[in-house]
């Protein structure tokens with residue numbers, strides 16, 4: 001589990017507005033479904049995936065505890 005550069009799928013804009021999202025964690029199952037060819041390294045202006053938000057938070061807490 002690691003926080004990574006924000007990315008989204010090139011197919012994202014074909015989805016209804018509410019369902020569009022970007023990912024920021026390499027352990028996200030939704031993010032892993034995005035094929036390399038479809039992967040765009042930016043937020044695309046979409047909201048962040050809920051799973052990624054949760055995992056990034058855990059990641060940040062772990063990093064803080066390790067210091």
Ligand SMILES: [Zn+2]
Pocket residue numbers: 022023024025028029030031049050051052
């Ligand atoms: Zn995600």
